[in-house]
Amino acid sequence: MKDPITISITGAAGNIGYALLFRIASGSVFGADQPVNLHLIEIEPALPALQGVVMELDDCAFPLLKNIVATADLAEGFKNADWALLVGSVPRKAGMERNDLLGINGKIFTGQGQAIAANAKPTCKTLVVGNPCNTNCLIAMSNATGLPKNQFFAMTRLDENRAKSQLAAKAGVHSSQVTNLCIWGNHSATQYPDFVHAKIDGKPVTEVISDREWLEGEFIATVQQRGAAIIKARGASSAASAANAALDTVMALSTPTAEGDWHSVAICSNGEYGIEPGIMASMPIRTKADGSWEVVEGLEIDDFSQGKIDATIAELKEERDAVKDLIPG
Numbered sequence: 449m450k451d452p453i454t455i456s457i458t459g460a461a462g463n464i465g466y467a468l469l470f471r472i473a474s475g476s477v478f479g480a481d482q483p484v485n486l487h488l489i490e491i492e493p494a495l496p497a498l499q500g501v502v503m504e505l506d507d508c509a510f511p512l513l514k515n516i517v518a519t520a521d522l523a524e525g526f527k528n529a530d531w532a533l534l535v536g537s538v539p540r541k542a543g544m545e546r547n548d549l550l551g552i553n554g555k556i557f558t559g560q561g562q563a564i565a566a567n568a569k570p571t572c573k574t575l576v577v578g579n580p581c582n583t584n585c586l587i588a589m590s591n592a593t594g595l596p597k598n599q600f601f602a603m604t605r606l607d608e609n610r611a612k613s614q615l616a617a618k619a620g621v622h623s624s625q626v627t628n629l630c631i632w633g634n635h636s637a638t639q640y641p642d643f644v645h646a647k648i649d650g651k652p653v654t655e656v657i658s659d660r661e662w663l664e665g666e667f668i669a670t671v672q673q674r675g676a677a678i679i680k681a682r683g684a685s686s687a688a689s690a691a692n693a694a695l696d697t698v699m700a701l702s703t704p705t706a707e708g709d710w711h712s713v714a715i716c717s718n719g720e721y722g723i724e725p726g727i728m729a730s731m732p733i734r735t736k737a738d739g740s741w742e743v744v745e746g747l748e749i750d751d752f753s754q755g756k757i758d759a760t761i762a763e764l765k766e767e768r769d770a771v772k773d774l775i776p777g
């Protein structure tokens with residue numbers, strides 16, 4: 449048996465948490481031979497509800513689940529973490545944009561970034577799900593003094609999965625036949641789901657779907673507005689699909705990417721594609737055999753795509769400027 453790995457999850461008593469924990473504990477994320485410890489972090493008022501979740505985890509008698517910690521103490525919660533999944537934060541309501549949450553949620557990520565740096569393993573990878581996730585991740589990363597920036601990620605995989613599903617439906621194929629789908633920029637209404645480089649059965653999407661007006665219009669708008677559409681329909685923000693995408697992201701960053709393909713996640717720019725260094729932007733990413741990752745470089749960006757990328761990066765710069773008080777030095 450391998451040594452257990454420790455997964456710390458904030459907001460563990462929330463809706464996404466409830467959809468995440470049992471899949472991790474069952475072995476379906478890290479493998480059937482990988483024991484796990486779950487460190488569940490909540491705010492004090494949610495600890496009684498969290499105890500209920502712990503009772504349910506116990507009642508599953510998962511063979512791979514070795515230890516559960518349920519706590520409001522960040523040092524205890526992030527101790528020895530291999531992965532920190534930062535979900536805990538307030539979701540938006542109908543009529544709000546995700547960055548309307550910056551004032552409420554942004555400050556959560558200063559203390560969490562510091563606590564990860566002080567208590568987690570030096571190799572800990574952090575994935576931010578709580579919105580607005582790109583800028584919350586920037587705050588966490590900037591406060592995690594001493595940890596490499598390339599261990600911080602913000603989630604755009606839900607957007608990738610949504611985009612693949614829309615393209616598949618339009619082309620009359622299964623979503624698994626859609627590859628090379630990159631979400632550029634922010635997890636927001638300015639994101640750019642890149643249909644130009646996406647492929648269906650290895651062919652450019654633009655050859656399979658000849659309706660360019662749909663691709664440039666309805667397709668992009670549907671993906672950009674999908675979160676709002678779910679809030680309108682459900683009366684609550686996406687939870688099961690968000691948890692699924694978080695686990696897809698963890699797996700995509702833990703296993704080598706299929707030859708020629710890429711996946712979407714926001715990382716700290718080093719200037720790739722002319723994106724200002726230090727901006728937490730979604731780009732095409734490949735995970736290598738040794739577990740490290742790289743940006744897929746050299747994609748040709750046409751004028752249409754460049755305009756969309758510029759718009760979403762401009763929004764990320766505005767968000768960064770709005771939280772400058774939460775970013776040290």
Ligand SMILES: NC(=O)c1ccc[n+]([C@@H]2O[C@H](COP(=O)([O-])OP(=O)(O)OC[C@H]3O[C@@H](n4cnc5c(N)ncnc54)[C@H](O)[C@@H]3O)[C@@H](O)[C@H]2O)c1
Nearest residue numbers: 459461462463464490491494536537538539577578579690
């Ligand atoms: N990036 C994405 O694609 C994506 C997708 C869906 C939802 N989200 C975001 O994920 C977040 C969580 O959504 P949810 O549906 O689980 O919400 P929820 O309200 O059901 O649960 C959030 C939980 O976080 C806890 N929490 C709040 N502040 C905390 C803190 N400082 N430390 C630890 N826990 C804290 C709350 O007590 C609550 O239990 C929201 O911000 C939502 O907008 C992101």
Ligand SMILES: O=C(O)C[C@H](O)C(=O)O
Nearest residue numbers: 540546579675676685686
């Ligand atoms: O839209 C939201 O506020 C929740 C989430 O970010 C989503 O994309 O479903």
